[in-house]
Structures are given as structure tokens and as C-alpha cells.
Amino acid sequence: MTEVVHHTIEDKKVLDAPSKEWEPKIIGFLCNWCSYAGADLCGVSRYQYPTNIRAVRVMCSTRISAHLVLDLFRAGADGVILGGCHLNDCHYITGNFHTEKRFRLMKELLKDAGIEPDRLRLEWVSASEGEKFSKVVTDFTEQVRKLGPSKVKKDAAVKAKVEAADGASETFRLKALVGKEYNLEKTGNVYGNRLEKSELEKLIDLAAKDEYERSLILVLSKEKPRSVKELGKIMDLPADKVLRHIVVLRQKNMISMDHPEGLTPTYRTIEIGGEQ
Amino acid sequence: MAASDKIGAVMVVGGGIAGMQASLDLADSGYKVYLVEKQASIGGTMAQLDKTFPTNDCAMCIMAPKLVATGRHHNIDLITNAEIAIVDGDAGNFTVTVKQHSFRVDPKKCTGCGSCAQKCPVEWTNEYDEGTKMRKAIYVRYPQAVPLVYSIDPERCIGCGICAEECKAKAVEYDQKDKVLEVKVGSIILTPGFDEFNARLKTEYGYGVYQNVVTSIEFERIMSATGPYFGTILRPSDGDIPAKVAFIQCVGSRDEHCGNEYCSSVCCMYAIKEAAIAKEHTSQVNPTIFFMDMRAFGKEFDEYYNRAQNEWGIKFVRSRIAAVTENPKTKNLILKYVANGEPKEEEFNMVVLSVGLRPPVDNETLSRVMKFRLNDDGFAQTGAFSPVETSRPGIYVAGAFSAPKDIPMTVAEASGAAAKAGSVISSARNTLITKKEYPKEMSVEGQDARIGVFVCHCGVNIGGVVKVPEVMEYAKTLPNVVYAEQNLYTCSQDAQERIKEKIKEHKLNRVVVASCTPRTHEPLFQNTIREAGLNAYLFEMANIRDQCSWIHMHEPKAATKKSKDLVRMAVAKSRLLEPLQNLTMKVNQSALVVGGGVAGMTAALEIAKQGYKVHLVEKEKELGGVAKKLYYLPSGDDPLAYVRRLDKEVTSNKNITVYTGAKIRLIDGYVGNFKTSLESGEEIEHGIVILAIGGQEYKPEGEYLYGKNKSVMTLLELKERLHKGDPLGKEYVFIQCVGSREKGHPNCSRVCCTGTMTAAIEIKKKDPKAKVYVLYRDIRTYGFREKYYKEAGNLGVTFIRFDDEVKPKVEEKGGKLEVKVMDEDTGKEIMLRPEYLVLASGTRPQPDAGTLAPMCKVPQTKEGFFLEAHMKLRPVDFATEGIYVAGLAHGPKFLDESIAQSLAAVARATTVLSKTELEAEGIVARIDEDLCDGCGICVPTCEYKALEVVAGKKDPKKKLVEVNVGLCKGCGACVGSCPAGALTQMGYRDSQITAMIDAALEGQMPAKKEVKQNEH
DSSP states (O other), rough: OOOOOOOOOOOOOGGGGSSSSSOOOOOEETTTTTTHHHHHHHHHHHHHOOTEEEEEEEOOOGOOOHHHHHHHHHHOEEEEEEEOOOTTOOTSSSHHHHHHHHHHHHHHHHHHHHHOOEEEEEEETTTTOHHHHHHHHHHHHHHHHHHHHOOTTTTTHHHHHHHHHHHHSSSSHHHHHHHHHHHHHHHTTTOOOOHHHHHHHHHHHHHHHHHHHHHHHHHHHSSSEEEHHHHHHHHHOOHHHHHHHHHHHHHHEEEEEEEETTEEEEEOOOTTTTOO | OOOGGGGGGEEEEOHHHHHHHHHHHHTTTTEEEEEESSSSSBBTOOOOOOOTTTTEEEEEHHHHHHHHHHHHOOOOEEOOOOEEEEEEEETTTTEEEEEEEOSOOTTTTOOOOOOHHHOOOOOEEEETTSSSSSEEEEEEESSTTTTOOEEEOOTOOOOOOOOHHHHOOOEEEEEEOOOOEEEEEEEEEEEOOEEEOOOOGGGGTTTTTTTTEHHHHHHHHHTTTTSSSTTTTTTTTTTOSSSEEEEEETSSSBBBGGOSSSSSHHHHHHHHHHHHHHHHHHOOOOOOEEEOOOOSSTTTHHHHHHHHHHHHEEEEOOOOEEEEEEEEETEEEEEEETTTTTTEEEEEEEEEEEOOOOOTTTHHHHHHHHOOOOOOSSSBBBOOOOTOOOOOTEEEEEEGGGGOOHHHHHHHHHHHHHHHHHTTGGTTTSOOOOOOOOOOOOOTTTOOOOOOEEOOTTTTTTTTOHHHHHHHHHHHHHTTTEEEEEEOOOSSSHHHHHHHHHHHHHHOOOEEEEOOOHHHHHHHHHHHHHHTTOOOTTTEEOOOIIIIIIOOOHHHHHHHHHHHHHHHHHHHHTTTTTOOOOEEEEEOOOEEEEBBBHHHHHHHHHHHHTTOOEEOOSSSSSSBBBGGTTOTTTTTOOOOHHHHHHHHHHHOOEEEEOOSSEEEEEEEEEETTEEEETTOOOOOEEEEEEEEEOOOOOOOTTTGGGSSTTTTTHHHHHHHHHHHHHOSSSEEEEEEESSSSTTTOOOOOOSSSHHHHHHHHHHHOTTTTEEEEEEESOOOOOOHHHHHHHHHHHHHHHEEESSSSOEEEEEEOOOEEEEEETTTTOOOOOEOSEEEEEEEEEEETTTHHHHHHHHHHHOOOOOOBBBBBBBTTTTOOOOTEEEEEEEGGGGGOOHHHHHHHHHHHHHHHHHHHHOOOEEEOOOOOEEEETTTOOOOGGGOOOOOEEEEEEOOOOOOTTTEEOOOTTTEEEEEEEEHHOSSEEEEEESSOHHHHHHHHHHHHHTTHHHHHHHHHHHH
């Protein structure tokens, strides 16, 4: 079945507060046991930091999927920071190791989408590092401020790309690969072999690129049918590569051939299509 | 070796179309078969093709029945993913060690549902689609693969474990090991097929560098509806429709620079086919074929070529392409060539390289392990009179592994090799096969229908969309349904046991399974209910997967409703099902062979060796046929000596009765029970007929002064003179295609080009100073025969090409011959004054084919040759069962081809002769004698000649149609045609079909209400 629940927080006004002077909108996801506790300690200790951050408490940093983060960027967030326990300190033993893997994918997809990867940060903050929390937030806020407002709101092309990256993050293929990544590397696969980190990362990066590009094709061909060459131009991708993606998407019943323009066929996204 | 040492089993190596054909012929003739295939599924190259020439049939559609039959045959063991490691022993008793690679999936548990592949996160290019599509690390080669078992690609699998989690049947076994099997067989058939020439080696064409240069096999996939572009012709660089497509012929063929001097035999025809089909699929495509000689030498191939030129608008340019370059901006391709003596340049959007055939990559390993010889080109060595035998006794070969060849010849050879492989071990026939025993059938007569319904989840394939429990509950509410249940996989082994239990427990007398398609699964369930004592025809299926859940996956409510409708329809029909009996007919285990040429003698001898009686009828006073007039073979073998040897063997064989100077008056009867009377009054009873009546050389009376001037003769007449040692002339002119490839006789006679080479070489060898000119249209020395063309050229024979429209002119001036010909290459007229003019005249059918055809109820081509059941896959059969064709009676061909074909006819015939009785179909037409008024309208509708108007038994004055259930195939054509409603198709009675329709329409009423709920 397709993952039909398309969760978006685009409409929420929180992030869209009208102000004459731009202030970065930053969301922080803090794990209950370390970074949220660290933030509390920061407050208890009266360490100050800029007001831009809005924190969301989660039980473990690994709860945050790439989809959630990309959704935030789609909605116009200027920065997202994830806070977790230091490695080997996770309350859930290996949670933050998985967070690391997911974080890598988020960065990859942001890069693809044309969003500066520096708008996303992962920090390990322990329950005793109140001061560190304030420094991290201050530093990150400044970093985002320097980058300026996210291009998503103004630039339709970037918006489409982020939507595509979001779509890619939801595919079973990427979820499966990244979900299994840590175990394949550390505890070994079904054959009892541990996979080389770099090899695995290479494989995932390639898969992420594929899925992002396919997702972008679907986004772009939703409003109107487009040709391979047109898509190639928009996406800055060789036409043969686009065609290969279209072959896969047609196989999955996600895009269909539309009217040809001369000798050039066009393709349109199938709204309710998809693999079983 | 004592007869008892012989093993009644055969190993077939290679599961393409040849391997499947050989396996089926043997398994149907009483031998156990082990079919070893190196890939995970059988099907070979043919499974990749979009369409086939000259019939333009969809390749998969015509081969799928053979795939399924091979996969299901209980006397064929498939050993896929395997290779031959060691072969010990001798003909009759081999021990073969086979190494089978792990699938990492249990084939017994895998149901082929494909959930694993859907979820596998690793993508790789698909070999079946020649890299134009993607597959996963767990995959099947193609959707219709046999066996339909997924396997894990060990190179690609990252071991994430998702497939095992997905597999509801628990079939994934990551720790499955490779297996070593030891198999005892009596003979071996090699059918490993071929590899395509590696187009990268011809760097001047830019394959692998320019994206829009593809090979012909890639183009097959591009054309295919199951290929990457769903059947629209697109080019790989940008997905545009290529308006201009160039086909370059002879890539890796007839080319000493790349090491392949031979002609690949099939490329001319497949290029024409690809060009025609491309245009048919996408009308904007305009193909041009660049060729050297157009070798359309097969049966009715020239007609296909003519239509391509005149009707389908395909352009043909006679030129060898020197080089291809790319315009980097447009990715279009520029072809440089010389035509009519001038250098030319033309731009195309796409280029297809017609790549030649190479021996399979493992040819040397096979040869070393199995100890048989390869020829200089790396193909299996065979002999002029032993076309399917390797150099090692007991090991046979068929298909492209012995020489490049097309599908019909491959299939004929496969059957031929089966005949040979069987005759070695004929004393051990029926020793290793199993016959399934079933319990006595329970009578259901007079009982009310008690229907059991089994609804399948098919893992998540059905259950993920359709609410299976709801469908099951619904089934329980239907009239006569006394039991219903749901299964995770109704086709699994444990489910079969449950079905049997439930039949007993609930006294079920009808079974309905709602799952996938009856086309693949009905035989399985029929077998199960037979094991429980029910007649196989008390079974019905509802296809709620392929035709419901898979196509309505986003509309679960509507799909559930449709499933209920389908179940209701199946139950409605099931209520009216009745047990059907497969009638049996006795078989007269002897053969009639008509024609005593090489084809007829070969067939007679081979059947006799298999242990059956043969009646060989020849109209001439002595045996031998046309082969006696050949005198020379290009290989240097002596055909006359061979004919004499055959003659001796035939006349001294105790199983063969020879009738010479005999003419057939009448052949009557049907498969298993024929009765033939000769003009002499003798009567013969037999079970099968082989038509091997041969052909004859056309006598071109009145053409080119033939019959008027003694120095003008036909090719066979020349050979006779050469053989007799008549004094030689100093100058010869040969004219090709006399009586072939022209109005009235549009097709090629196949053998004349090579025959001319043989004669020309013979002349030059005897007198190197003799001048020999060959006036031709295309030189068609296909396959390894190319080397004789080359040899003739090297010996100084001059070849002059004339245009199809401008024939040479021959006159007699002052007692001397004068030949004028317009040289197509230079555009100049050439005048020759030869001593002898030799006409390479075509092959014509025997005139008595016309009297035999209606007697045997078999068709003929326009030219009068016998027309086989299917040009591609049934080259020696007729639609009428029990009658087979071989040799020149089928069409022009070489001696070795005739021999292979007559062996094929023997293998096909043996599938009948090896049985004491034949089982007819259960689904047949029946006639109500009271309603039939003998109008005979139904008779011509039957393709199988099963209907006949006869005098009524009760009242001889009344005419009546009789159905021969032995011949009836159960299509129902006659039933639909009967004006009196007297014909009934068993299993598809009007009442049964109507019951289904009624049940379907009944669903329409409440459906209207439900539609609203379904709207989302």
C-alpha cells in the first residue's frame, strides 16, 4: 500500500508570524533524557540564548524522521536543530546511532533540494550540559541568521525541490535502507557479515539521489505534462537519466505517457497511482 | 552394452525454446527428462523477443504454453541455476554431476507472489531487458518465468533481511547452500543457445559510446509492450520518438576483422521484422536497412521482404556502413557509406546494430567437460549427414549451438535430437517415468451440489486490497455452498491437504477456488480434487488477483465487491458442473512414411530403430529421391554413397516394409487409427503419417533458351555432367534465381546459391583457367556456407549483380551464346560469350502434394508445399494430429536440414507411437443426434477436421454430423455455428455460461447503492 497520509504543517501560522524585520524561525527537537534536560538545566542556570528557537520534546532523537524535518523546511522553517544524548549514552541504548544515520540522509536530501545543509544541525547535549545548550543554540541561531531567510517561500523551484525531497524521504526504499543501516554496519547482515560503512553510505546516497530525482519528476509533472528534455533542463539532469527514472516510475504506475508534442512524448503524474 | 544397462532418462542442457521442445518430446515418449538451465528460469532468448517473423506473432504468447507445459510435466525435472560439472560413462549410461547454485529461496515454498521484490531496497539493471529496466536484488528474470521462483542475486544482496520479513510463505533461506547432484541418464542433448556478438568490438559504430546506438536485442526490448517504454519506440538519450532509424546489418558477421567470417543467418529477417514492428508500434518511425545481401531464404521470407519494401515503406540501401559519428548536440548519428559508387552521408535519430550470433560464452568449458568437438568457429561440430550429433556418441545438439539458425529450424532440430537421444535408449523406454495413480472417482450423479469455496489471501497480494474474510463470509451465504474458508496461500502444499480433508469432511462434490488465474493454477487444484476422488472437471476458479486486486489496488471497497461478484459467478457455474471423462483411443503403433527420398528413408529407419513397424511407400521404382542427383556437397561428402547406404539399411531392416512403384489411393482415419489403401489394392493400418514426398527442380522451359540450346542447362544437369566427367568448357555463366523470387514464385529456393558455389568450385578445381561468371541478385550462402562463397571468390569466380527488374538477356548468335547483363554496381552493360549457361533453377513441390493434402486434411502454401501447423514453433506438425511433414515437401532446404527435419517428424510421431492408447480432451463438442439435421455448416469451422457429415446410424437416409472426439480440441467454434443448437461444448454448456452471466447481472442491482459508499 502507498503511504497515503501526507502530513504537512504548511498551514500553521506559528511559523508565519508577520514581522517587518526578519527573524529566523528555528525548531528544536530535544530528546527527553539528555538534551531536553540539558535545556532545562540551562534555564535553571540562567544561561541566555536568542528567542528564535521553539523546542519540541520527544522521547528520543531517533523519533524524528527525515520526513518530519523536510516537512518543516517545506513549511518555511529557517533552521532545524536535533538534540540527543551523547553516543553510547542513549536512554534507549542505540537510538542516537540511528539518529546519526537519519541525519546523514536529511543532509543529503536538503543538499539535493537546494536548501543549505547548515540550516540543519545535530548536537549531543547531556542533562548536565546546560551551558553547552545555550552556546549551541546561540551559535546555530547566528549561523541561520547569516544564511538569511529560507528560499522556500519565495522560490517556487526550491519549494518544488523540497517537496520532492520530502517525497523521497517517505519512500519505503530509503526508510528501509536507513532503518537498517546501523545494524548492517554494526551487528551484521543476514549472512553474518558486517557491511563496510563507506560502501553502505555510497549505496544509500545513490538510492537517495535516485529517489529524490524520481520524486521531483512526479512533483514537476503534477501540474502539467512534461517531456523528458524539459524535465532534464529544469532538473539540470541529463535527459537519458530522466528517461531511466521515467521507466521506473511507469513500471510502478506512478506516471503515464501523455500527449506527444511532435516527436516528444510528455508525461503526467498519476495522482492515485503507485505500487501496491 | 546389455539392454538392461541402459538408462531411460535424458539430460537436456539449456532451457531455451530448443531445450523445452526436446524435453517435451522425450517426456511425452516415455523418457524421464532432466532439464538443466544455467539461469534461474527457462525460456532463453525467445522469451526476450517482442514479435517473431514471418508471422509477427507475439513471442511470449506462442511460447508461454510450452513454458507452462515444460514446468508442469511430471516427467521433466527442472534443474535451474545449474551447470554441468562432470560427465562420466558412455552412450546409454552416463553419470552427470550437476552443480546447482543456491536460490536462497525454497522453491517449494515460494509462490511467486513478488512481495519480496517489491520491498527489496536494492536496485540493479535487469538483464532480461538488456539493462533498459531495473530489477531488485531478489527477483525473477521476467514476469512469466518458469519456474516462478524468486532468487537472490548474491552479488547485489546487502543482507538487510527485508525480503524474509515480507515473505508470508517463509520461503527465503539466506543460508541455503549450493547443491551437487549426480544424475544418471542414457543420453544428453545440448541446447545452450548462443550469445550475441559484442558490438563494442566494432568501435567504428560507437556502441557503448553513443547513447542512441543500440543492439538489435536491446531494440527488441525497446519495442516490447513489457519493455521499458511500454511498446512506444523511444530513443535512450532523451526519450524522443526517433523519426529516422538506421539498421546496420552484418555487425559481427561476414567480417574477418572481428573473427566471424560466417553469416549469422537470422539478422536480415529480424531486422526487417524489427523495422516493420517499430513502424507498426510508432507510426512516426521511418526505418532504413543498410545491408550487403538480403538473405531472406526461409519459407515465405521473400514475401515478407517484398511487403516490407512495397507495403510497409521500409527503405533498403545496399551498402556496408563505414563509420558512425555523433552530433554531440542533438545526439543524432551520421552514417557514412558508399552507394552506387558515390560516398554519402546521412543523419539518423537512432541506429540499431544487427548483431550476429556467437557460440555461448561457456562453449569451451562445455566441450572440455563433455568431451565433444567444436568447429573452427567455436560451435558444436556436426556432420553433413548427422546434423544433430556431436562427435561424442550419445551426446546430441540442437539449435544455434551447432550453427546460427532461426527458431523453426531450431525447434525442428530439437525434436530431431530428441528422436536420436531416444533411440539410443529405446529399450529402456517407460522404465523411469511415473504415471500418476488416482483413487477411484466418486459418483456425484443425482446429488445436490455441495460446494466448497476456498478464498486465497495470496500473502498480501489479494488480502492487502480485498477484504478476504468478507468475501469468504459472503461465499457461505450463496446457495449450495456448504463450506468456505480462507487461506494465506491456497496453492501451498498444506492447503492442498486441507482441501482434500474438507472434501471428505463436508462431502463436497464441487470445489471453487478464488485466487489467481486458472491459466497457471487450475491444473494444480484439479489434481488435488482428483486425489480426493472427485472428477477434475468439478472444479471452478474465480480470478480475484490478476483481474481484481492487482488492478484495483486503490479501490479496496470496489475490489472487494467485485471479488464477491466473481465468486458468485464461479459458484453459479460450479452448481451446473458435471464430471467429464477423458476418452481413450487405441493406438496402432506403426507408421506410414510417404516418400522414399533421404527424408523418408531417414524417418523410416529411425522409427524402426525405436522399435515400431514402418510402411515406406515410394512412387518411383527405387528409393533415393532428389539426393541421387546432387552428386556433390559443398562439404565434400558424397551424397550418392550416403543414399546407397541408407537404401541398404532401410531394405534390410525387419521393421520396415518397402513399397516401391506404389501410389496411394486413399488415406483415411485419424491419429492412432489410420487406414491407407494403395493403387495396387494393398491395405495398410497405421497410427501416424509422415509426408516426405520431396520436391523437384524447376525445368525452365523457354527461359534463357533452355530446351532450345544444348549448352543451356540447369544446375542439377550441370552437376550430373561434371560427375560423368564430360569434357569441360572454358567459360561458364550461372544465372541465379531462375524461377525463384519472381511473379508466381515469390520465394527463395534457399539452396541454389550454395549449389552454384559448389559447382563453380568444382569447375575451378578441375580447370583453374576456366572462366566462371555468376549473375545474381543476392548471394544467400547463409551460416557456415559463407565460406564457399568466399572460396569461390578466391578461386577467381566473378560475381555480377543484376537488378531485380532487369534480367540478363540470352541470345544465340552464330551458334554461340551471348549473355548481356546490366551490372548493378557499375551501371554498365556487360557482354559475355560463355560455352555453357547454367540456370540455378528453383525448387518446386511435387505435383501429387495436391492429391495427398485433401486426403490427409492438411493445407498447402500458394506454391504447393505443405503448410505446417505453425511456422515458428510447430515446423513438422499439422493442425490435424498424427500427420507430420519432412524434407522438400515442406519447402526448399539442404540435405542436412532435411535429415534434421525428418528426425523431428520421428520425435513428434513417437509421442503417439510410444503409447498404446491416447487420452482425448475432456472438454469436447458433443452432438445431439435428434436436433442435428446434417447441414454441415459446422464442418468448415473446425480447424482440426474433427467434424464430418455422415449417414445416420438409426436412419441411414438422414444426414448427421459426427464429432471425432479424438481430434476435437474443445474450442467451441462449431457450437457457436450450429443453426439447430445441436452441438454442445462440454464444460462450457450454454446453461453454464448463462448461469455465470445471470450471477454477474444479479450483482448490478445492489451495486448501484454501494457505489456511493465507494466514492472517496
